[in-house]
Amino acid sequence: MSDQLYQDRIVALAKARTGAGKLAAPTKSVRRDNPLCGDRVTIDVLLDGQGRIAEIAHQVRGCLLCQASASALAAAAVGRDAAGIAEMRHDAERAIGRAEGNAAEPFSAFIPVKAHKARHECVLLPFEALKDALS
Amino acid sequence: MSDQLYQDRIVALAKARTGAGKLAAPTKSVRRDNPLCGDRVTIDVLLDGQGRIAEIAHQVRGCLLCQASASALAAAAVGRDAAGIAEMRHDAERAIGRAEGNAAEPFSAFIPVKAHKARHECVLLPFEALKDALS
Amino acid sequence: MSFDGAAVRGQFPILAEMIDGKPVHYLDNGASAQTPDAVLDAVRTYETTGRANVLRGVHRLAERATDAYENARVDVAAFLGVPPLEVVFTGGCTAAINLVAYSYGSLLKPGDRILLSELEHHSNIVPWQMLRSRAGIELDMIPVTLDGRIDLDKLPGLLSPRTKLISLAHVSNVTGAMVDVGAVVAAARTVGARVMLDGAQRAPHGPIDLAALGVDFYVFAGHKSYGPNGIGVLWAKAELLEAMPPFMGGGSMIGRVTLAETTWAPPPRRFEAGTPPIGPAIGLGAACKWMMALDWTGAHAHEMTMVQQLMDGLQKIDGTRIFGPAGLQNRYPVVSFMLDGVHPHDVAQTLDSFGVAVRAGHHCAQPLMDRFDLDGTTRVSMAPYNDRTDIDALLTGVRHAARTLR
Amino acid sequence: MSFDGAAVRGQFPILAEMIDGKPVHYLDNGASAQTPDAVLDAVRTYETTGRANVLRGVHRLAERATDAYENARVDVAAFLGVPPLEVVFTGGCTAAINLVAYSYGSLLKPGDRILLSELEHHSNIVPWQMLRSRAGIELDMIPVTLDGRIDLDKLPGLLSPRTKLISLAHVSNVTGAMVDVGAVVAAARTVGARVMLDGAQRAPHGPIDLAALGVDFYVFAGHKSYGPNGIGVLWAKAELLEAMPPFMGGGSMIGRVTLAETTWAPPPRRFEAGTPPIGPAIGLGAACKWMMALDWTGAHAHEMTMVQQLMDGLQKIDGTRIFGPAGLQNRYPVVSFMLDGVHPHDVAQTLDSFGVAVRAGHHCAQPLMDRFDLDGTTRVSMAPYNDRTDIDALLTGVRHAARTLR
Ligand SMILES: Cc1ncc(COP(=O)(O)O)c(C=O)c1O
């Protein structure tokens, strides 16, 4: 057994379910599917006048990595605009080895995913949905 | 060099060109192609009242084996009906190993073709055309 | 012949490999099976002692290649119990279904109907949807029972005089259920419909007697049946092949080509445009021969013992549900399950860390997943070379996932 | 890098084999080339250490297989000088052309025109004839010069605003002539037509810079380029692939499948329905890498020296005629000839008895044979592993045929 992937921090992020649910009156709600694995993420956002995220919620029908990523995203997204979210995504990409440099918190939790290319999209799917919601 | 295939008898049959040419007023003229190799045979026959071959001629655009076979056929066909030609074909098939038994003259000349499956059709093509001409 | 699991296993070099320092418990056979020495050797012999193009050459290598290729057709035909000239080599199982959808499909008229089931693999759905767009045919779908079988009780009500073809998975790649072919053929006869079976998941479990089954088309994949990739088989009755126009155009499938028009070669060449997958076909021929030499009574009993062991083991783990037949009748060793609170991908990934290879997800059967509102399943698919240690390793991994991931 | 013919030869195990007690002088490379250890090893490594289905699995073998498959795409892309995502794996060169004829062809309107040439291989004629029957497009044919080149002087007169596609052999499989791609692309631009090259006979002779050529589609075959059977390549510009509907339906090429409708995956997956030819693709990737490591300046010079030796030798035999360019410019080492009074099949069969493998016949180019009223030709097609002893053996055999068969 070399159970490298599901380390405590990822499992904890997923179980925290930060931001899980729906918003009552979202500015935008976007669903994104990963056709290969079937994961589905819906992200609701409420934006302020400057295009910054005031509230965020997500519904994930997907794996633990996708849930953990959505949780991490929700925990760190409030107050950010599209550029700020792009920066966060960059951190997630660093964690999984798709970009150079060190990943900041909380995305460093995803470093164990680096070795599992087939799972990279699971981490990135919530970001895809949020990007659509902000554009 | 193991030049088994082109033995003197086959070459002689081909060069004899027995029956090469056209009939002035054939009862039937049939062309047959082998699409794989491009060989083409046209057989003209003049039939008597009993469906027996009175005269026969062939034009072959094809290889030496096909020419030799057409020559052999023409040399032995006169006086035969469809059943008689089927018997001759059986001899040719015996020679190339497609049927059991010993091939009669002149078709025993084709025994060296037995080992060359890709060339069997070359020997049989004139028979195909003649069969059509008699049906 | 008697079945000796260890001896079978010894013929598959990959099963002796260490993957990251561990032997592999390969239980993803439904996706791709492993390949025995007999197949590897047959392909290598072709590549190193007889490689050439087929059909058109007079030199010795071309003769050897042509013989080997046509002998492979004979071996596949023997495996299916049909005449060799009814066997068409294609690029895969999906390519074979597309061939039928394009070629046989072009003979259908707008308003004609094709009957599928809700448990079909995408490869037996999408080609027909594309035909629907091209040609205005209609699709009907036989529902699936709660235990993952095609619900043949619903079949009569779905048949119409316009139903021209019923195309069904012989064995489901999700639930392992085998369809009752006799019932399908009998129902089809009442309206004159043709029957096609997608044998992708059946062929890896031994010879098939197509004459006895009474179907019209059969397809299967080389790589799932211990052969190479890049090869599949379409079988159809001679009279059907005879009536069908070509699918792809190119070398070898023609009679005579002129700029104005072209005539077609007789089947099977008509459907094998261009240089065929010679090496892969030779490998598949060897795989069929290999399968024919196995004691399938013993192998099947062995497979079903593993299925039972797996189902028993899963039932002891809290929150597991099996999607598929509960019993061992009319099923093959493909078992799907869910572990409540843990996503199938996380189950499969955890299993990988125990050296166990399974598949998780929708298994290219999204309509089935939608129908039962499933996020996917974890699928265990077995072959004769698997044994109880593979199932034990799997159960250990599932228990670990149940303990740590929820 | 410098070219060492003997070293190259040593990498091809079949060339060391005795065929009926004799080494083989393999000069039928245009039909199928031989395959080096590098390719055999790459496929065997996949089959014995990383065999699994691609794209859909999370276990290690599936990751290995997916990596190997996608790396093969990268290697093929490097060989063609294009981005990997523009490379589509198909079942063969013929399958690649059919993909374009079905998919891109479905975007054409009745009355649109496609321009081919009289020297095309059947695989670049018949798919378009079939499209003509399906969709009412028209075909035009560029004539061929007496020395076996596409007569580009006639090109402008054959173009019309309705010409949507010009599809030509990059190198003729009968005469070895290379088309002037620059002239074709320039002419195509005047009417906004797309250009497709059939690279089946060009790809075996080294890397290609497609960006520099400025064409829109390119296809070639694995087995003629030292790779396995059952694999071919379609390259097309991303924007074209993006605009094209799928050809075959099945697993992996979909976005989401519901019973009502289905969405498509982005290219290249959209065009790779079902399990792709994984092993063959990996082999072709290795073949492309192998080709990229060769000194092609040296190899091409070596090939052209053999062409010259062959042409000189044939000219000394009474009654031989070469069909194709007399010089060495803009040609590749494919040489067709006729021996007056001896049918090409008899020449080839005689050569076989001297251990020399060549092809004879129409070479799947019946319209070209009809145009010049030929019964066929004897074709000598060379690869870098051939050498002067192969040509000498061939010339000895031709002299024997000339002496004994007429
Ligand atoms: C010029 C040309 N185009 C297309 C093809 C077809 O290739 P394949 O038969 O490998 O599909 C060939 C080879 O036969 C060829 O020489």
Ligand SMILES: Cc1ncc(COP(=O)(O)O)c(C=O)c1O
């Ligand atoms: C039931 C079924 N049908 C069709 C297919 C398609 O086979 P392939 O992907 O080999 O073309 C598969 C396998 O993926 C399958 O399981």
